[in-house]
Amino acid sequence: MTAMPLLRAERVTLGYGGRAVVHEVSLDVTEGGVGLIGESGSGKTTLARAFLGLLTPMSGNIWYGNQTLKKADLRAFRRDVQPVFQAESLDPRMRVGASVAEALPRAERHRVPELLGQVGLDPELAGRRPHQLSGGQRQRVVIARALAVSPRLLILDEPTSALDVTVQARVLDLLAGLGTERLLITHNLAVVRRLCRTSHVMFAGRLVESGPTADLLARPAHPYTRALRDAVPRLGGAPPRARGRAEAAPAGSGCPFRPRCPLAVAACESAPEPRELDGRRVACHRAEDVLAAAVGEVS
CATH class of the missing domain: 3.40.50.300 (P-loop containing nucleotide triphosphate hydrolases)
Incomplete structure (x- = not known):
C-alpha cells in the first residue's frame, strides 16, 4: 500500500x-x-x-x-x-x-x-x-x-x-x-x-x-530534459552542444519549448498533454523519438 x-x-x-x-x-x-x-x-x-x-x-x-x-x-x-x-x-x-x-x-x-x-x-x-x-x-x-x-x-x-x-x-x-x-x-x-x-x-x-x-x-523522453543533461560537461566526452537561447513560447501558443526545440514540427503549435510513456510522464508530441535516440545511445 x-x-x-x-x-x-x-x-x-x-x-x-x-x-x-x-x-x-x-x-x-x-x-x-x-x-x-x-x-x-x-x-x-x-x-x-x-x-x-x-x-x-x-x-x-x-x-x-x-x-x-x-x-x-x-x-x-x-x-x-x-x-x-x-x-x-x-x-x-x-x-x-x-x-x-x-x-x-x-x-x-x-x-x-x-x-x-x-x-x-x-x-x-x-x-x-x-x-x-x-x-x-x-x-x-x-x-x-x-x-x-x-x-x-x-x-x-x-x-x-x-x-x-x-x-x-x-x-x-x-x-x-x-x-x-x-x-x-x-x-x-x-x-x-x-x-x-x-x-x-x-x-x-x-x-x-x-x-x-x-x-x-x-534516457530522457523530453528534448528539454535531454538539453539539460547534454549541457553537463563530461570528462573525455564531446563538448556540450550549444544552441541559441530563446524565450519560451507565449502562454497558450502551443508547446512552450518550441522556440528552442531542435525537433519542433507543425504539431508543436498545439500544446502537448502530459501522458504516460516508458515509466514516466512526459508532455511532448515527439517523446517517442527523443526516447528512441536515448535508447540508441545507451545500447
Whole structure:
C-alpha cells in the first residue's frame, strides 16, 4: 500500500500581480527524495514557496496530508516541513548559536551544541557570527536550524550552489545520511541524482517530464530534459552542444519549448498533454523519438 504523500500539489497555478508564472502543476512529494529540476526562471522556487505556505495559489490546492494547506494545523505544518535555503539566508547580526536556538522553545535551547554536532560542526562555533565561518560551515548551520524541530520533510532550494566541489560533497553526504525526506529544488543534475529517487523537470512554469531520476537522466523522453543533461560537461566526452537561447513560447501558443526545440514540427503549435510513456510522464508530441535516440545511445 502506497503511503499518502506528506505534500501534494493539485493543478496549482501560481503568479505575481495577477500574472501566472506556474501553470497547473500536479506532483506528490513521496518517499526517497523528490527533485525539481530546471534552469533559472522555470518556476521551481515559486512552487517551493507555495509548498511552504508562503504563496497562495491562484487556482488549485496544496495538500498537507489529507487537508488542504488552507485548513491545516499550521503549527504542525511548520514543525513537519522546514526550508533549507542557501547559506546567505543567515542573519549576519546573529551568532550561530542564536540562529539555531531561534527555532527551539526556551526549555530546549540546550540542544544547540547537539544540533551543531549532528551536522558535523564543532559546538564551539556557536559563539561566532556567519562571516567568521566558511561557506560549507554556514550551510551546515542552516541545516542544523532546520533540524531543530525534527521535521519530516526538508525543502531545499539550491543548498549547494554557492559551495566549492569539496564542500558540496560533504554537505551532500550529510543530507543523504539524515533519514529525513526531502524536496530538492536545483539545476544541478549530479545533486538530484545523488539525493532523489523521483524527479520532475520544469520549463516555463510547466512540468514537462516526471519519473524515476535514474531513468529520466539516462534516457530522457523530453528534448528539454535531454538539453539539460547534454549541457553537463563530461570528462573525455564531446563538448556540450550549444544552441541559441530563446524565450519560451507565449502562454497558450502551443508547446512552450518550441522556440528552442531542435525537433519542433507543425504539431508543436498545439500544446502537448502530459501522458504516460516508458515509466514516466512526459508532455511532448515527439517523446517517442527523443526516447528512441536515448535508447540508441545507451545500447
